[in-house]
Amino acid sequence: MSADRLLELFNRLQDHFGPQHWWPAETPFEIMVGAVLTQNTNWQNVTKAIDGLKSLGLLEFHLLDSLPIEELARLIRPCGYYNLKARRLKNLLSLIRDNYHGDLELFFDQEVGDLRQELLAVKGIGPETADSITLYAAGKPTFVVDTYTLRILSRHDMIWEDEADYHSVQEMFMDSLPLDVALFNEYHALIVRTAKEYCKKKNRCCEDCPLNGF
DNA sequence: CACCAGGCAAGTA
DNA sequence: TACTTGCATGGT
Numbered sequence: 498m499s500a501d502r503l504l505e506l507f508n509r510l511q512d513h514f515g516p517q518h519w520w521p522a523e524t525p526f527e528i529m530v531g532a533v534l535t536q537n538t539n540w541q542n543v544t545k546a547i548d549g550l551k552s553l554g555l556l557e558f559h560l561l562d563s564l565p566i567e568e569l570a571r572l573i574r575p576c577g578y579y580n581l582k583a584r585r586l587k588n589l590l591s592l593i594r595d596n597y598h599g600d601l602e603l604f605f606d607q608e609v610g611d612l613r614q615e616l617l618a619v620k621g622i623g624p625e626t627a628d629s630i631t632l633y634a635a636g637k638p639t640f641v642v643d644t645y646t647l648r649i650l651s652r653h654d655m656i657w658e659d660e661a662d663y664h665s666v667q668e669m670f671m672d673s674l675p676l677d678v679a680l681f682n683e684y685h686a687l688i689v690r691t692a693k694e695y696c697k698k699k700n701r702c703c704e705d706c707p708l709n710g711f
Numbered sequence: 712c713a714c715c716a717g718g719c720a721a722g723t724a
Numbered sequence: 725t726a727c728t729t730g731c732a733t734g735g736t
Contacts, residue, residue, distance in 0.1 A: 532717090539716040542734060577716090577733040585719085623719050643717050689717055697715095697736095 498655055500673035506653075506711065507680075510687035513707040517686035520633035522547075526601055527556055528634040532626050533585050534576045545575035558599050562590045585621025592619055605635035613639055624663045632685070638678045640670040641685040645692035652702060653711055 521540075522528045527547065534543045549572055550556045561569065570583035592615070597604040605612065612635055616627035628641040642663050650656045656666060674680060695706040702709060 535716090536718040537716065537731090538718085538733080539735070542716080542732095545734085575733060578718090578731045579733080581719085581731055621719065625718065629717080641717085645717065685717090693717085 498669050498673070502655065503670060503673045506655075506708075507674075507684050507687070509707060509711060510691055511683065514687055514690055517683060517690055519682055519686035520629075524556075525605065525634040526558060527551075529589070529601075529630050530556065530561070530586065532629040532634070533589065533621070534573060534582055536578070536582070536585075536626060538577050542576045546573040549573070549575070558590065558593070558601060561586065562594055562599065581621070585619075588619045588621055589616075605637075609635075609637035609639055612637060624667075628667070632678065632681055636678055638676040638681055640667050640674075640681050642666045642670075643685075643689070645696070646685070646688050648696060649688055649692060649708070652696075653708060 520528045520531065522531055530550075531543055531547055534546055547556070550561075553572070555561060555564065555572070564572075566583050566587055569586065570579045573579050573582060573586075576582065593599055593601065593604050596615075607615075609631060613627050613631050616622050616630055617624065622630075625641060625643050628639045631637050631639045632641055646666065647656070647658075647661050650666065651658050651661060656669075670681075670684070674684075691706075691708065695703045695708070697703070
């Protein structure tokens, strides 16, 4: 896989869509919560859950941390897997409370690899969620891979479906591109944008996809 | 009606 | 190691 092709892909998407202004949230804490809630879930459903928490004024570390888990589960119901996600959020909040006095700034203020490893150690936080929080909430340079990334790359013969484990694909991006937070931010956002708009059909590209012929 | 969505962990062989 | 399954709501 050539670095040039990955750069060319980015340039095409950027030329076509323009800036994406990710992550769609108002605070790093909201990004972190959203990253957990969006696991295998339509973003529309996530916004329902987030807006619900917001409207009650609960989208703040200490409030969610002290909220009973059953109550949290009930409040995030619209985003699905609510019992599971309530537990996962609690796991994450507990880590930040116990090791960082609930200080999100302090938690995020560490070397990118350390932050990522600490996130991965939380039960319910896998590579994509860890990278999303690291990149979009903490602003550290790590590349976010998701199902859309794998789909688009394999569709354009940039990976084989079998060889496509998370870390090898992530390495591919990070070995080929400058470790630039703004670039990684925009690149992943553009991939999601493209997939949502043009990869609705299961196993083939749309006629009018901006990547046609790429 | 079936299928899908910005995953992850646990179970099975 | 390599599959498989559970988790769940809401939109198309």
